[in-house]
Amino acid sequence: MAGGNWDDLTVRITSGAAMAVVGIAAIVAGGVWFQMLAVFVTAVMVWELWMMIQPDRPTPGMLMAAFVASVFSGFLSTEREWLWVFMAIAPLVGAMAIRTRPRERMTFFLFCFGIQLAGFGLVVFRADFSLAYLLWLVSIVVATDIFGYFAGRAFGGPKFWPAISPKKTWSGTIAGWIAAALIGVAFWFYTKAGASVIWLSVLLSFSGQMGDIAESALKRRTGVKDSSTLIPGHGGLFDRFDALLGASLVLLIIAYLFDVPGVRF
Numbered sequence: 578m579a580g581g582n583w584d585d586l587t588v589r590i591t592s593g594a595a596m597a598v599v600g601i602a603a604i605v606a607g608g609v610w611f612q613m614l615a616v617f618v619t620a621v622m623v624w625e626l627w628m629m630i631q632p633d634r635p636t637p638g639m640l641m642a643a644f645v646a647s648v649f650s651g652f653l654s655t656e657r658e659w660l661w662v663f664m665a666i667a668p669l670v671g672a673m674a675i676r677t678r679p680r681e682r683m684t685f686f687l688f689c690f691g692i693q694l695a696g697f698g699l700v701v702f703r704a705d706f707s708l709a710y711l712l713w714l715v716s717i718v719v720a721t722d723i724f725g726y727f728a729g730r731a732f733g734g735p736k737f738w739p740a741i742s743p744k745k746t747w748s749g750t751i752a753g754w755i756a757a758a759l760i761g762v763a764f765w766f767y768t769k770a771g772a773s774v775i776w777l778s779v780l781l782s783f784s785g786q787m788g789d790i791a792e793s794a795l796k797r798r799t800g801v802k803d804s805s806t807l808i809p810g811h812g813g814l815f816d817r818f819d820a821l822l823g824a825s826l827v828l829l830i831i832a833y834l835f836d837v838p839g840v841r842f
Contacts, residue, residue: 592809596817597719604703604711611703612650618814619696620646622822625804625815626688629795630681649693681799688795692815695822698829706832709768714781714828716760718821721753721782728752742793750786757782777831781824788823792816 729749803812
């Protein structure tokens with residue numbers, strides 16, 4: 578299987594497996610362990626975002642990441658009603674980007690706020706909903722990525738959005754939806770969730786794909802290949818978790834604003 582489209586497979590699998598072990602352990606442990614992981618990942622992604630936009634000024638990016646970690650960690654042990662307080666304070670981090678390139682100030686603000694809000698949502702799902710709820714979300718994102726990767730490499734075909742993400746194909750995209758639907762069916766059978774979990778799984782799969790597309794658009798806008806080089810075969814944390822951010826944001830909106838029947842584990 579070496580050569581061609583599969584050159585990076587071994588590296589991707591190795592680093593992906595390492596991330597999976599750490600992530601699953603933190604998710605299962607919950608509490609402060611998952612909160613610490615969320616703080617770390619969120620802060621690093623804000624730093625990566627800064628470096629994508631303003632690579633010639635690394636120091637403000639590091640200071641901003643430290644600020645995010647300190648502010649973000651202060652809200653992770655609170656009840657979910659604190660979301661509104663968090664939403665009022667988190668934009669301050671984006672506002673700190675006043676000295677970025679003028680045309681990128683709003684770009685940084687929106688992505689920075691989205692990263693923080695999605696990270697907050699993940700902690701809320703684990704602490705206030707259930708372990709199964711978060712495992713369901715993560716399973717959808719992981720299955721979408723794996724099925725999409727292999728289907729896209731194996732079948733190829735028309736591109737999903739070539740102007741933004743030239744590697745993403747319709748075959749991989751649809752394979753991701755099918756994988757998500759299968760995850761939904763599994764949770765329908767083996768948990769207390771109702772049939773709504775199936776279509777919602779597909780929606781979250783698509784939301785994750787849009788998170789990936791959004792980050793691809795940002796990379797093209799800033800002229801970078803990866804958000805960083807922290808993870809061999811994957812780029813940076815932002816590259817690896819962009820889909821989870823998109824799915825988490827949509828699920829957080831659904832959980833707070835709508836009462837979807839049957840999505841209880």
